Amino acid sequence: MTTQRPYHHGDLRRAVLDAAVEAITEHGPAGVGLRDLARRVGVSHAGPVHHFKDKAGLLTALAAEGFALLADELGTTASAGGDIVDLGAAYVRFAVEHRAHFEVMFRPDLYHGDDPALVEARDRAGAALADGVADRPDPELASVAAWSLVHGFATLWNTGALSRADREPEALVRAVAGRLFPA
Amino acid sequence: MTTQRPYHHGDLRRAVLDAAVEAITEHGPAGVGLRDLARRVGVSHAGPVHHFKDKAGLLTALAAEGFALLADELGTTASAGGDIVDLGAAYVRFAVEHRAHFEVMFRPDLYHGDDPALVEARDRAGAALADGVADRPDPELASVAAWSLVHGFATLWNTGALSRADREPEALVRAVAGRLFPA
DNA sequence: CCGGGCAACTTGTCAATGACTAGATCGCGG
């Protein structure tokens, strides 16, 4: 393996983000260090700084990416004719499959909440959720109820509090959501 | 103010816990340092260590205290004849009034999840919640639904995601929970 | 083709943190 790394990494930004996802999935958002990520990726300890300014900047980028991903998922299930329960299931699926992103997204004390890219993505995701309950009676309240239910389910599931249930998370949340929003 | 502090603090453990609550309320769990707490309380930088072993130990104590408080709150509303909606409201009230405790409690990567005192308190709180839905049809599912709803509401509220709503959190969650569990 | 400019990356440094060790101080039981 004489492959001497070139001076320029190629796509360090992406590599660091991926390493961060991996590290957060393993040790939680608290256990991530800029220097550790640099080591994982194989660059010097200050390499990532150039792309993210500081630790909060890294997590801001992660959160923004997460909101964008979530908005996309919700958008596709909505345009595929999915109803509110489908949307909720998509929300939970996202939270489980992208746990690292999800955990950072709802920890505003870790990142810069006023970042433009982040704000845009977050609003987009919020709109997708709101659309799903637009045709329900009292949409304001229904929106709060739906979001609370699926968000609570997702966070509880990810912290392991619900894992005694033997069902798959998506099936379980469908059963639960069907109770709140009968067809 | 010639009150020279005595060598022995009196109740350093409690003082550090209180300082931690204050610090977490201000800056979130990430922004808390053992040394910072020691300074706030006015002891040397290694003082707290004696009582909590390490940082995770501190947060373990905080989490255990939180679960105990929550179990007490739920217990009193239940024995006062409260129904499932009252229990949910109590859950949210706890989360809002004891935000610092609540945030640590559901961040298992920050503390020692196998601490005996913590396990006991957590189980007690869980039992109090489960009791509230015992008389509902399909209690297993109802328990998941109720917990998800109020937990999601509480975390979303605390992160500010729901704060556009002009209602008080407790009243709002009552309206939402009443939808899931009609009287 | 080539030279300068600029982004990407490195090396070095600093203050602060968590964890550890050894030692000082105090209070309580015998």
Added chain:
DNA sequence: CCGCGATCTAGTCATTGACAAGTTGCCCGG
């Protein structure tokens, strides 16, 4: 009155995030 253990202090070490300054190599204008 003594000593012994719990409580707290002081000192140290590796590590971290942030910053400053230097290096490397790509790309664009001439």
